[in-house]
Amino acid sequence: MQGWIKSLKSNNKQLENLKREKDKKKEKEESCKFLFNMIGRLFSK
Numbered sequence: 001m002q003g004w005i006k007s008l009k010s011n012n013k014q015l016e017n018l019k020r021e022k023d024k025k026k027e028k029e030e031s032c033k034f035l036f037n038m039i040g041r042l043f044s045k
Helices: 002-044
Strands: none
Touching: none
């Protein structure tokens, strides 16, 4: 029974780490989009 609980906890940690990495990637993508939008606005004027 304890082994089962341990594996559940480690799976949960792996999921949390994956979620954190996804969030970081999302932040990078959003900041890149923001930068490109700003550059586009500068050149379109």
